[in-house]
Amino acid sequence: MTETGDESQRLQESGPDLHSLPSPALVLDRDRMDRNVARLSALIAGHGVTLRPHLKTAKSIDAARRIHPDGPGPITVSTLAEAEYFAREGGYTDITYAVGLDPAKAPRAVALCDAGVDLKVTLETAAQAAALGEAARGAPRKPAVMIEIDCDGHRGGLTPDDPALVEVARAVVSAGLTLAGVLTHAGASYDLNDPEALAQAAKNERASAASAAETLRASGFECPVVSVGSTPTAHFARDLTGVTEVRAGVFMFFDLVMHGIGVCAVDDIAVSVLTTVIGTKPAKGWILVDAGWMALSRDRGTSKQAIDQGYGLVCDLAGNALGDLIVDQANQEHGIVALRSGSSAALPDLPVGIRLRVLPNHACATGAQHDAYNVVAGSSEQIVAVWPRMRGW
Amino acid sequence: MTETGDESQRLQESGPDLHSLPSPALVLDRDRMDRNVARLSALIAGHGVTLRPHLKTAKSIDAARRIHPDGPGPITVSTLAEAEYFAREGGYTDITYAVGLDPAKAPRAVALCDAGVDLKVTLETAAQAAALGEAARGAPRKPAVMIEIDCDGHRGGLTPDDPALVEVARAVVSAGLTLAGVLTHAGASYDLNDPEALAQAAKNERASAASAAETLRASGFECPVVSVGSTPTAHFARDLTGVTEVRAGVFMFFDLVMHGIGVCAVDDIAVSVLTTVIGTKPAKGWILVDAGWMALSRDRGTSKQAIDQGYGLVCDLAGNALGDLIVDQANQEHGIVALRSGSSAALPDLPVGIRLRVLPNHACATGAQHDAYNVVAGSSEQIVAVWPRMRGW
Numbered sequence A, B: 001m002t003e004t005g006d007e008s009q010r011l012q013e014s015g016p017d018l019h020s021l022p023s024p025a026l027v028l029d030r031d032r033m034d035r036n037v038a039r040l041s042a043l044i045a046g047h048g049v050t051l052r053p054h055l056k057t058a059k060s061i062d063a064a065r066r067i068h069p070d071g072p073g074p075i076t077v078s079t080l081a082e083a084e085y086f087a088r089e090g091g092y093t094d095i096t097y098a099v100g101l102d103p104a105k106a107p108r109a110v111a112l113c114d115a116g117v118d119l120k121v122t123l124e125t126a127a128q129a130a131a132l133g134e135a136a137r138g139a140p141r142k143p144a145v146m147i148e149i150d151c152d153g154h155r156g157g158l159t160p161d162d163p164a165l166v167e168v169a170r171a172v173v174s175a176g177l178t179l180a181g182v183l184t185h186a187g188a189s190y191d192l193n194d195p196e197a198l199a200q201a202a203k204n205e206r207a208s209a210a211s212a213a214e215t216l217r218a219s220g221f222e223c224p225v226v227s228v229g230s231t232p233t234a235h236f237a238r239d240l241t242g243v244t245e246v247r248a249g250v251f252m253f254f255d256l257v258m259h260g261i262g263v264c265a266v267d268d269i270a271v272s273v274l275t276t277v278i279g280t281k282p283a284k285g286w287i288l289v290d291a292g293w294m295a296l297s298r299d300r301g302t303s304k305q306a307i308d309q310g311y312g313l314v315c316d317l318a319g320n321a322l323g324d325l326i327v328d329q330a331n332q333e334h335g336i337v338a339l340r341s342g343s344s345a346a347l348p349d350l351p352v353g354i355r356l357r358v359l360p361n362h363a364c365a366t367g368a369q370h371d372a373y374n375v376v377a378g379s380s381e382q383i384v385a386v387w388p389r390m391r392g393w
Helices: A005-014 A030-046 A061-067 A080-090 A103-114 A126-136 A164-174 A187-191 A195-218 A231-236 A256-261 A363-367 B005-014 B030-046 B061-067 B080-090 B103-114 B126-136 B164-174 B187-191 B195-218 B231-236 B256-261 B363-367
Strands: A025-029 A050-053 A075-077 A094-100 A118-123 A144-149 A179-184 A225-228 A245-248 A271-281 A286-289 A313-315 A321-330 A335-339 A355-359 A372-376 A385-388 B025-029 B050-053 B075-077 B094-100 B118-123 B144-149 B179-184 B225-228 B245-248 B271-281 B286-289 B313-315 B321-330 B335-339 B355-359 B372-376 B385-388
Touching: A025 A030, A030 A050, A030 A061, A030 A231, A050 A075, A061 A080, A061 A385, A075 A080, A080 A094, A080 A103, A094 A144, A094 B271, A103 A118, A103 A126, A118 A126, A118 A179, A126 A164, A144 A164, A144 A195, A164 A179, A164 A195, A179 A195, A187 A195, A187 A231, A187 A256, A195 A225, A195 A231, A231 A245, A231 A256, A271 A363, A271 B094, A321 A355, B025 B030, B030 B050, B030 B061, B030 B231, B050 B075, B061 B080, B061 B385, B075 B080, B080 B094, B080 B103, B094 B144, B103 B118, B103 B126, B118 B126, B118 B179, B126 B164, B144 B164, B144 B195, B164 B179, B164 B195, B179 B195, B187 B195, B187 B231, B187 B256, B195 B225, B195 B231, B231 B245, B231 B256, B271 B363, B321 B355
Parallel strands: A025 A372, A050 A245, A075 A094, A094 A118, A118 A144, A144 A179, A179 A225, A225 A245, B025 B372, B050 B245, B075 B094, B094 B118, B118 B144, B144 B179, B179 B225, B225 B245
Antiparallel strands: A025 A271, A271 A286, A271 A355, A286 A335, A313 A321, A313 A355, A321 A335, A372 A385, B025 B271, B271 B286, B271 B355, B286 B335, B313 B321, B313 B355, B321 B335, B372 B385
């Protein structure tokens, strides 16, 4: 795995470090990311199934290359713009678009196939299948179809026992399309924090998808792909019999929500927001920083967990958490850092100009507020690479 | 006020409308925006003071031109990147940067002055003044200084009676800089919803800023600018004696938080997110749409108000609210539309493919998720212009 040679070289010689990079900025610890990727890759390989990373979290071809150093592999995306980006920039061709298809987007899905992508789209109604079939009529290559399965009442999809399942499969074939398989997501696993309950959620996710696939096969449909996935269940699954692939996204960076669920340690979290102290209010126990919700996002995913991390956990420049210090409130470009409610610690002396790093509640949401990752590696404070992020739909 | 001629013409002839624009997308109703701008402009002119719009909400030179059709006027920004953008793209020269100065950003502030901008920066410590003075040493044009005043314990700044106020003013002058004035923001007004309480908040904001200015003048400092502002207090102020300018940002678009405070009607809200139905779950009372938090933002600003609007209020394509229908939950690219808790209305039949518009909780946060405004005007569904938004720091 090599950096983009010249650019990286230049940065190492004369580029910014964590002291000189303008704040706020998104920082990615590449070693932590590599460790997270290696950990889940080994787990999934141990089950003998395929890891199809969900790149909605990273939205970066450079990050994707750390997962697939030997060339493009199978990926999941949440928008057609992501599919177009990863196909164009990285030569990715095995792409599953895991959000229910808006019929108006069917021509764009077909165009991706024309461009050489083996695209799988997700749907749950005969109307979507008919719209896609219509858009793909006469096309030499057509998107294949994943039927969305609802395993835990969390979002969309058909329950495995819904009679509509076979009807939708019939509509797919009638529309001249290939049924690739079934796809489910254990979104309810995000509300758990107990290893046994997470293992049960993974078991239920597996059973739901496998059962839906069996129903389709019993009705005469091939159903080669059985796709499951969420970062929590991917890490806690004990058995993936009947499953062919696992999707997960946030696993590569992790975040405070994943820490609260029990999937990772705080020092596995690979993304943070660099910020600078711009004011203090000792009488109120406040330290004002230049990372507000524009830099951190409005995500408050830990607010329902056992430990509420506010808008993020505050670390020193080396990435070590400063005890109970969190971003307690956020305005657009102001963060108010304070000790967690109930803390007996003393407010550290952090005068104007001091730089800090904030670990995010939700890596996907915080990443989306930024246009690039400033990559650090090892214990150096040097920025060794800048990885652009894509956005839009 | 004219559109950028050719581009606008082309769009009117053959461009997308609300039926063909890919969703999700940010839509701006220009007539509503113009009405909101005219309303506050008239109110502030009635007080005989200057309106210095805060362009952190719009982040668009095209939107700014609707406020200043006769050429660049005084503006407020929340980042130096905004100052650079409005100076470069629109020729704006009278700019107040209303976030406390990170000392490391001082050279960039000086560079803006070199480029011809009359920049006012905000600070609250002698250390910031010294850093700015050092960066500006020998520069032919230097940033002027606004001292931040804390009028309601909401954020940063010095209270009007803080002895540090005069010390900081002295540090500004000692650093070879000009003290332009004082600046405060009645952030606590966002927690109110009663006209009398809002008028009181405006009175307190005015009194705090005017009192701080008097203290400085009594100590021999000129303090020509007395700057106040928040969208709620700007609309409810009865007297602005001693104030020279009012800052406000979200007033130009409004949003559901402002509606909850009582500053605007629902049909004053000028921004919305176009979305498409991608699934239904009648048994759960759910309609799934392709606007999740990536398109709507994670902002839940109405969650503490009398009416919780979830992630946004759902409207038809013409922009009319559909009763009690809100975006109740949001994943990254999925919104779950449902009736507001306690509603006795029936869930409307909105099959896959139907398009809707969602009014946001917080226009600043929702706008930040998008790269451009798709502008509509009159009752037409045609997109008459596309206004890019800037981002970053």
